Amino acid sequence: MLMLILGIDTSCDDTAAAVVEDGRRIVSNIVSNQNEIHEKYGGIVPELASRQHLELIVPVVDEALSRAGVSLQDIAAIAVTHGPGLIGSLLVGVCFAKSLAAAHDIPMVAVNHLEGHIFSIFLEHDVDYPFLALVVSGGHTSLYRVDHFDSYREIARTRDDAAGEAYDKVAKLLQLGYPGGPLIDEMASRGNPAAIRFPRANLKDKGSMDFSFSGLKTAVLNYSRKYPDADKNDIAAGFQAAVVDVLTERALDAARLHKLKRIVLSGGVSANKSLREEMQRKATADHIDFYLPSAALCTDNAAMIAAAGYHHFKRGDKADFSLNPRAYLPLGTYDEVQSR
Ligand code: KG4
């Protein structure tokens, strides 16, 4: 029998709800972003984000159900993001899911937001295990070895800023607006990526595959202070080239090291045109199958939460009403020594 899962995600600044069938077919997918609210501050204001979630959660869930043409009676389980993310934002989704589950006697499963990003790929592609997953978002930049559902070994993570965070911070210092990723992506396409060479952090000599983006951000800041008349398109292109180089090379290195023949890209930054193209080019050259979600499924959405939630529910996982959101919630295992 077909199983419909209602997904809910309020981990950051997007209020999202979706109905997904059997973990792969999107029946409805509603995302209400708050960009207009946060734009004037050049970043997310957590207090405003949670207040906005409170206002939007009911209409967004209602719309997901009505667009799907289903009622709560048709829903097999509610999958909700319980972390990682902004605690006040997560709290709205988790409390709402708990009340919905209690009032309508629907089972509930808890999903890690990062697991959701990885599972966004299954909404459009069939991917065999094992694979290497690069999750690159506003809050995270990590490489995981995924051997099967619920087997995630983190083999690299960022030591400081996430790649998306670097995009947002660089956009702020160049006074471009928020979110910075799409704006820089656009400007970079008009600039010369070879005009300015920004540093690529490499921790490999220390035996680590980890990422670091804060030095790059400082280099852009110093450059734009030193050369206030420099072409901002070139700065954007130079910055983006450094990010894309590091992400693609590190992912290919990890795939080689772990003898993985498949790479899956996910998270907001994977909407980036240059990253998508470069990754595809390098993977093809290395005879690696490369999978990426369409741009709308790269950024935060609840369809990916329903997709991952389906597998939890099928396995018999169930969250009870003691479920609490967690701002810090690592996915899988991370062993610094083994990851080398
Ligand atoms: O996955 P996501 O929607 O939320 C988090 O879980 O963090 O990712 C949001 C991040 C933001 O930092 C945003 O600037 C970045 O993804 N982003 C992009 C692009 N679109 C969104 N970064 C680079 N290029 C893009 N086209």
Ligand code: ZN
């Ligand atoms: Zn995300």
